[in-house]
Amino acid sequence: MTERILIIGSSGQIGTELVMKLRNMYGNDNVIASDIRPSSEQIMQSGPFEKMDIMDEQLLRSIVKKYTVTQVYLLAALLSATAEQNIELGWSLNMRSHSHVLDLAKDGLIKKIFWPSSIAVFGPTTPMENTPQYTVMEPNTVYGITKQAGERWNEYYFNKFGVDVRSIRYPGLIGWKSSPGGGTTDYAVDIFHQAIQHGKYESFLSKNTGLPMMYMPDAIRATIELMEAPAEQVKIRSSYNLAGVSFTPKQIAEKVSKHIPNFEMSYKPDFRQEIADSWPSSINDTHAQNDWGWKLEYDLEKMTSDMMKNLKEQYKITA
Ligand code: VAH
Numbered sequence: 644m645t646e647r648i649l650i651i652g653s654s655g656q657i658g659t660e661l662v663m664k665l666r667n668m669y670g671n672d673n674v675i676a677s678d679i680r681p682s683s684e685q686i687m688q689s690g691p692f693e694k695m696d697i698m699d700e701q702l703l704r705s706i707v708k709k710y711t712v713t714q715v716y717l718l719a720a721l722l723s724a725t726a727e728q729n730i731e732l733g734w735s736l737n738m739r740s741h742s743h744v745l746d747l748a749k750d751g752l753i754k755k756i757f758w759p760s761s762i763a764v765f766g767p768t769t770p771m772e773n774t775p776q777y778t779v780m781e782p783n784t785v786y787g788i789t790k791q792a793g794e795r796w797n798e799y800y801f802n803k804f805g806v807d808v809r810s811i812r813y814p815g816l817i818g819w820k821s822s823p824g825g826g827t828t829d830y831a832v833d834i835f836h837q838a839i840q841h842g843k844y845e846s847f848l849s850k851n852t853g854l855p856m857m858y859m860p861d862a863i864r865a866t867i868e869l870m871e872a873p874a875e876q877v878k879i880r881s882s883y884n885l886a887g888v889s890f891t892p893k894q895i896a897e898k899v900s901k902h903i904p905n906f907e908m909s910y911k912p913d914f915r916q917e918i919a920d921s922w923p924s925s926i927n928d929t930h931a932q933n934d935w936g937w938k939l940e941y942d943l944e945k946m947t948s949d950m951m952k953n954l955k956e957q958y959k960i961t962a
Contacts, residue, residue, distance in 0.1 A: 657866075762812050847915050850908075
């Protein structure tokens, strides 16, 4: 049977890249992009797009039926910083969209779901170094609480209703093809744009705040590898830890300086510092490695070089 894949949140940081990757794999017409706002030109022109507000369950169901969708990737969400500034919307959007999609599978309309979790499921009482898969989890942000509840919801739907839902606890994601939207880890993307355009950057996190991050090609590959793995290998149905690569603003600034010699970094922590302080600085992902063979490819150095190369090209700077 042909797979028909619906990506909800195709205009966001992950969606922008994932749609194109999946269209290459499954054929343009079999990957339906959808978002409340238009997606990239490449997405809009290469295949189907449906404008959708994920709170509208009726519309979601009609789109799923129209295209006989078999898999849904639910990427629409409010991220950590934005959700703190609009807690009602953060809670209702993140929770309700998830239920809408899980119920599609429970009602037999679709076969498989990808739902992203985050290292934001951890909180101040979690062991901060090499954080294990199973540990104390007391998130203290709206975003983290919705992700933690969502993980429990995933496992519940899997156990009670046999829903094939798969999930990753993404670290902060870094890429050049799209911009992040309202996260605490966004500084690690902004720094590249500012360094190339202006030679300086003011970080909203303090210099020694270590956080786990991941380069987008690794994140996209992890997502697809997990979704393609045989069901019996996916032993964890809440969400898998992924370690990525951990670094501080100071450490990434040092790497950026190698490409932009007079680069100046300054620090002016804002409300996002408190969010960052509640999250682990490094993650243990042995379960992902053992269950479905996960292996990271990009370290900080390799990621920095690739980001610089691509963004300089994008800004048409020859160095
Ligand atoms: C955020 N990038 O900063 C997201 C992420 C690791 C955190 O989920 O909100």
